[in-house]
Amino acid sequence: MNLLNNNANSCINVIANIGTFVLPFLLGIYLVLRGQTTLGALFSIVQLSNAFVNPILILLQERNNFSTTRPIVEKVSQFLKDAEKKNPDGLVMHDELSLDGISVSRNGHNLLENIRIDIIKGKKIAVTGPSGSGKSTLMKLLVSDDESIGRIDNIILDGKPVDAADISSLFAYSSQYPVVLADTLWFNLTLGRKIGKQRVMDVCKSLDLDDIVREKGFDYVLSADGTGLSGGQLARIELARAVLSERPILLLDEINASLDSRTDMDIHHYLWNSNLTFIEIIHHYRKEDLKNYDAVIDVSDYS
Numbered sequence: 671m672n673l674l675n676n677n678a679n680s681c682i683n684v685i686a687n688i689g690t691f692v693l694p695f696l697l698g699i700y701l702v703l704r705g706q707t708t709l710g711a712l713f714s715i716v717q718l719s720n721a722f723v724n725p726i727l728i729l730l731q732e733r734n735n736f737s738t739t740r741p742i743v744e745k746v747s748q749f750l751k752d753a754e755k756k757n758p759d760g761l762v763m764h765d766e767l768s769l770d771g772i773s774v775s776r777n778g779h780n781l782l783e784n785i786r787i788d789i790i791k792g793k794k795i796a797v798t799g800p801s802g803s804g805k806s807t808l809m810k811l812l813v814s815d816d817e818s819i820g821r822i823d824n825i826i827l828d829g830k831p832v833d834a835a836d837i838s839s840l841f842a843y844s845s846q847y848p849v850v851l852a853d854t855l856w857f858n859l860t861l862g863r864k865i866g867k868q869r870v871m872d873v874c875k876s877l878d879l880d881d882i883v884r885e886k887g888f889d890y891v892l893s894a895d896g897t898g899l900s901g902g903q904l905a906r907i908e909l910a911r912a913v914l915s916e917r918p919i920l921l922l923d924e925i926n927a928s929l930d931s932r933t934d935m936d937i938h939h940y941l942w943n944s945n946l947t948f949i950e951i952i953h954h955y956r957k958e959d960l961k962n963y964d965a966v967i968d969v970s971d972y973s
Contacts, residue, residue, distance in 0.1 A: 761827070761836055761837065761839045762918070763827060763918040763947075764828050765828050766788065766790050766791070766826075766829075767788075767826070767828075767919070768786070768787075768789070768826040768827075769785075769786065769788075769789070769812075770786045770822075770823060770824040770825075770826075771784060771785075771786070772785040772808070772821075772823075773785075773820050773821050774808050774811060774819060775818075775819060776804065776807060776819065781804035781973060782803070782804045782808065782820075782969055783973075784972060785808070785967070785969070787949070787967065788965075789949070790964075791918070792945050792946075792947055793964045793965065794946075794948055794950070794962065794963045794965075795949045795950070795965045795966075795967060796952050796955075796967070797950065797967045797969060798951075798953075798967070799968055799969035799973075800970065803969050803973060804969060804973075805923075805951045807819050807820065808820070808969070809923050809949070812837070812838070812841055812921060813841050813843050813921065814838065815834045815835045822834050839917070840919050842911075842912040842913075842915040842917035842919070843920075843921045844905075844909045844911070844922050845924075845925075846905070846925065846928070848904040848907065849908065850892050850893075850894070850896050850904055850907065850908075852891070852892065854888060854890065854892070855882070855883070855886065855890045856870075856888035858911065859873075859874075859888075859911055859914060860914060863914075863915075865914055869914070870888075873910050873913050873914055874910060876937075876940045877909055877913075877937055877940065878906060878937065879903070879906050879910055882903060901928035902929045902930065902933060904928070905928045905929060906929075906933075909922070909925055909937070913946070919948065920946055920948035920949070921948070922941075922949070922950040922951065923951045924951050924952070925937070925950070926938070926952075942963075950963075
């Protein structure tokens with residue numbers, strides 16, 4: 671998508687430069703040589719041409735940004751509608767989800783073997799381990815059921831066995847690489863779901879996003895690359911989206927990677943003291959922070 675967007679913008683810039691500078695300049699030189707105008711008049715014509723065309727160029731670029739991401743927005747909306755039709759209530763976790771015999775691989779090589787995760791409602795679980803050990807791949811396995819990256823031998827949901835392909839609806843995922851859409855802040859937070867404004871405001875306040883809402887408003891349109899917002903703000907928008915999804919379990923993949931220390935602590939105090947159920951990959955942390963989790967899984971023990 672970014673490649674398409676960049677190529678289209680490059681074409682627009684080339685055409686605009688030809689139309690606003692090259693052609694008027696060549697025409698002006700021709701008229702000067704024939705004695706039909708002066709150099710001063712030529713420069714005035716070129717400047718007037720730029721002043722007239724540049725606003726149009728900006729509009730074309732913004733239209734291109736919208737058109738390249740609109741299909742993605744439409745697909746997301748359709749996916750949500752199809753998911754509601756297929757399973758309007760979603761898979762529900764009342765008390766506990768047990769995942770046993772988890773194996774994770776990369777490029778055909780086993781990274782982790784025989785992991786067991788018992789997720790009780792309201793429980794906070796930290797996943798630690800060195801970079802490249804398979805922590806993020808473990809998260810992706812839970813939401814994708816991709817056999818190329820691993821498997822889960824036994825899954826028990828509230829005392830009943832379920833298939834790995836069915837549990838993805840239990841999870842909401844927030845990664846260290848936020849994804850935003852060229853749409854309003856409101857849509858990026860809710861993905862078109864009907865959520866009360868007060869609920870959205872409460873979550874934004876808890877995640878230190880209320881300043882963005884006050885400054886820009888929910889109708890503020892984000893660009894596809896997040897221009898105008900910091901990495902920390904984009905990360906908090908994605909985290910808010912995950913919380914507002916109201917899925918039973920949050921998967922948090924190094925969500926503090928782009929946050930300053932104060933914001934990081936504010937958000938984690940909110941998460942630790944909430945009734946949310948989540949599994950969080952933590953990389954840079956203080957040992958005393960681990961006491962805020964009900965369980966800590968060190969993937970080094972399973973490699």
